Amino acid sequence: MNKDSLINRNMSEDKLRIDKIKKGTVIDHITEGYALTILNLTGLDESPNLMTIGVNVSSNQFQKKDIIKIEGVFLNETQMQQISILSPNNSISLIENYKVIEKKKVKIPKVIKQLVLCANTTCISNSDEPIDSEFNVLEEKPLKIQCVYCNRMYKLDEITFSSKGKTEKRVKQRIIL
Numbered sequence: 001m002n003k004d005s006l007i008n009r010n011m012s013e014d015k016l017r018i019d020k021i022k023k024g025t026v027i028d029h030i031t032e033g034y035a036l037t038i039l040n041l042t043g044l045d046e047s048p049n050l051m052t053i054g055v056n057v058s059s060n061q062f063q064k065k066d067i068i069k070i071e072g073v074f075l076n077e078t079q080m081q082q083i084s085i086l087s088p089n090n091s092i093s094l095i096e097n098y099k100v101i102e103k104k105k106v107k108i109p110k111v112i113k114q115l116v117l118c119a120n121t122t123c124i125s126n127s128d129e130p131i132d133s134e135f136n137v138l139e140e141k142p143l144k145i146q147c148v149y150c151n152r153m154y155k156l157d158e159i160t161f162s163s164k165g166k167t168e169k170r171v172k173q174r175i176i177l
C-alpha cells in the first residue's frame with residue numbers, strides 16, 4: 001500500500017466515525033480542542049438532543065480539527081457569534097433530510113457587544129450604569145480585542161465570556177477547564 005492510499009483510507013475512517021444527521025446543524029472546522037468549550041459557552045451542552053462530537057479529527061495530512069453534529073437544533077445569532085470568536089475558521093451547515101441546505105461561514109463581528117466581559121473592575125461596563133460591554137476587534141487571527149470604554153486589550157485566552165441563559169459565574173468556571 002502506498003502512502004497516498006493509506007492517507008485516503010484514514011480519512012474515510014474519520015468520516016465514518018461521525019454519522020450523518022437527518023436534520024440539524026454541523027459545526028465543522030472548529031479549531032482543534034475547542035469543541036467542548038463551544039458546547040459549554042453556547043449552552044448546547046444542556047440540549048437533550050443527540051450530539052456527535054469529534055475532537056482532534058484528522059482534517060488533512062497536517063492538521064486536526066474538531067466537529068460537532070447536533071440533531072434537530074439550529075443555532076441562533078448569539079451562538080454563531082460565540083463560535084466565531086472561539087473558532088474563526090468554522091463552517092456551519094444546516095441539514096435537512098441528510099442534505100446540506102445552507103452553509104454559513106460565520107465571520108467574527110467587527111464589534112463584539114454583550115458577549116464578552118471586561119476584566120477591568122473599574123471599567124464603566126462593570127458599573128451599575130446600564131451600559132453593555134463593547135469591544136472592537138483589532139485582529140482576528142490571533143484574536144485581539146479592545147474595550148471601547150477603558151481601552152484594555154485582550155487575547156483569546158484572556159477573554160471572559162458572558163452568556164445569556166447561564167449565570168456568569170458558571171460560564172467562567174466551565175470555560176476554564
Ligand SMILES: [Zn+2]
Binds near residue numbers: 124125152
Ligand atoms: Zn473595559
